[in-house]
Amino acid sequence: MASVVIVGGGAIGLASAFFLHRRGVFSITVLDQGPIGNGCSYGNAGFLSPSHMVPLAAPGVIGKGLRWLLDPESPFYIRPRWDLELFRWLWRFRRSATATHVTRSAPVLQALLERSRDLTAQIQDVTEDFELRQDGLLMPYQSEEGRGECEQLAREAARLGMTHEWVPVDRLNELAGMEVRAIGGLFFPGDAHLRPDRFTAALHRYLERQGVQFLPETEVTGLVRRGRQVTEVQTSNGTLAADQVVVAAGAWSARLVRAVGYRLPLQPAKGYSLTFTPPPELVPRRPLLLTETKVAVTPFREAFRLAGTLELSGLELSIRQRRVQAIYRAAQRYLPALPLPPIEQAEIWAGLRPCTPDGLPVVDRVPGTDNLWLATGHAMLGISLAAVTGELVAALVGEDTPPIDPALLRADRWSS
Ligand SMILES: Cc1cc2nc3c(=O)[nH]c(=O)nc-3n(C[C@H](O)[C@H](O)[C@H](O)COP(=O)(O)OP(=O)(O)OC[C@H]3O[C@@H](n4cnc5c(N)ncnc54)[C@H](O)[C@@H]3O)c2cc1C
Numbered sequence: 001m002a003s004v005v006i007v008g009g010g011a012i013g014l015a016s017a018f019f020l021h022r023r024g025v026f027s028i029t030v031l032d033q034g035p036i037g038n039g040c041s042y043g044n045a046g047f048l049s050p051s052h053m054v055p056l057a058a059p060g061v062i063g064k065g066l067r068w069l070l071d072p073e074s075p076f077y078i079r080p081r082w083d084l085e086l087f088r089w090l091w092r093f094r095r096s097a098t099a100t101h102v103t104r105s106a107p108v109l110q111a112l113l114e115r116s117r118d119l120t121a122q123i124q125d126v127t128e129d130f131e132l133r134q135d136g137l138l139m140p141y142q143s144e145e146g147r148g149e150c151e152q153l154a155r156e157a158a159r160l161g162m163t164h165e166w167v168p169v170d171r172l173n174e175l176a177g178m179e180v181r182a183i184g185g186l187f188f189p190g191d192a193h194l195r196p197d198r199f200t201a202a203l204h205r206y207l208e209r210q211g212v213q214f215l216p217e218t219e220v221t222g223l224v225r226r227g228r229q230v231t232e233v234q235t236s237n238g239t240l241a242a243d244q245v246v247v248a249a250g251a252w253s254a255r256l257v258r259a260v261g262y263r264l265p266l267q268p269a270k271g272y273s274l275t276f277t278p279p280p281e282l283v284p285r286r287p288l289l290l291t292e293t294k295v296a297v298t299p300f301r302e303a304f305r306l307a308g309t310l311e312l313s314g315l316e317l318s319i320r321q322r323r324v325q326a327i328y329r330a331a332q333r334y335l336p337a338l339p340l341p342p343i344e345q346a347e348i349w350a351g352l353r354p355c356t357p358d359g360l361p362v363v364d365r366v367p368g369t370d371n372l373w374l375a376t377g378h379a380m381l382g383i384s385l386a387a388v389t390g391e392l393v394a395a396l397v398g399e400d401t402p403p404i405d406p407a408l409l410r411a412d413r414w415s416s
Pocket residue numbers: 007008009010011012013031032033034035036037038039040041042043044045046047048049218219220221248249250251252253256269270271272273296307308309350351352353354375376377378379380381382383384385
């Protein structure tokens with residue numbers, strides 16, 4: 001394989017470059033329309049969570065989503081609009097949200113997530129410290145409905161042989177290192193977390209030292225296709241030739257592959273984070289996921305982050321203050337002893353998760369082409385799955401047998 005062009009300098013594009021380089025590909029170019037690592041991979045919660053092995057498309061999600069739509073402070077929102085792609089996506093989501101889909105996908109996601117967590121540690125070993133720690137993930141719940149949700153997750157975890165622990169109230173406080181207002185919790189000791197902006201920066205610096213070429217502020221405007229080959233990548237700064245092209249452009253990926261005739265069902269799902277630097281004097285000693293509100297709480301070494309909401313609002317990054325305030329208030333409700341500074345002191349960030357209708361990523365060749373690859377659709381798992389996706393991309397592009405069968409991640413799975 002002589003040369004590879006990667007479109008997108010987020011966690012997925014960078015991890016793909018890392019593993020392609022590790023396999024001996026020496027001509028790699030990573031293009032980004034903005035700065036490297038500034039997309040959705042920048043301000044997320046940083047969880048590496050094997051506990052998230054149940055795909056988003058699961059039974060019960062539709063009913064809950066409909067109830068949430070009526071609540072302006074809920075973690076879910078759809079901006080009302082006439083959008084055929086969105087309707088098609090929702091229809092496919094509804095069809096995927098079945099017990100059979102969960103039974104089939106959860107073991108594959110679990111294998112991918114666990115391998116990815118371990119590969120991420122290997123990346124840190126050769127790059128630099130990005131605050132990777134395996135402190136587990138604690139999920140406190142405040143209601144019977146929340147307990148029911150955790151019970152469902154625990155049943156799936158038991159089926160898959162994943163270590164998890166039911167946590168009574170007094171142990172909750174001990175695990176969190178501070179008072180948690182909840183009636184119980186579920187704990188996954190195998191989960192880890194990292195500081196996402198340091199993860200992408202570490203990969204960027206390391207790859208640059210290895211001779212990978214980076215072209216930030218270079219938008220890919222088109223892909224020239226001759227028969228089954230993509231021969232040229234057109235950019236805002238000229239044209240590039242490549243033997244292989246990997247589209248890892250996150251929520252923007254569908255637009256790019258549409259130009260070569262492939263319709264990827266992908267919706268951007270906006271989420272927000274609030275980052276406090278320096279962190280408050282007292283913070284939980286490990287990450288939490290506040291069950292009813294789906295707010296993620298992550299303590300970093302020099303900062304503290306709250307993250308959440310899922311908005312299907314299209315490819316736009318406007319900030320809805322009401323939803324941001326709901327995230328802030330959720331943290332106050334569950335963690336009454338947390339000395340949160342006023343919300344005005346937080347860095348408020350929005351990012352677009354690339355979501356497929358079945359909740360699984362696409363890591364595959366684009367149908368009808370020989371040298372165009374897709375690595376996207378990671379939804380809320382792009383940090384968790386970055387390393388293993390990079391490994392899969394490198395194996396597939398190198399015509400090698402991937403370490404985990406990527407059959408469920410195929411790009412032609414919506415063609416029927
Ligand atoms: C609030 C929130 C919390 C989250 N928490 C977690 C978490 O705890 N754990 C987890 O695993 N995941 C989490 N996620 C999801 C995770 O952030 C994403 O899945 C992941 O960042 C996607 O990575 P990516 O590389 O595919 O996309 P991105 O990081 O968005 O990278 C894509 C890049 O492609 C570039 N690009 C797009 N179009 C073009 C073009 N035409 N030309 C050139 N460049 C282009 C963009 O500029 C961008 O930099 C969270 C997301 C949000 C919003």
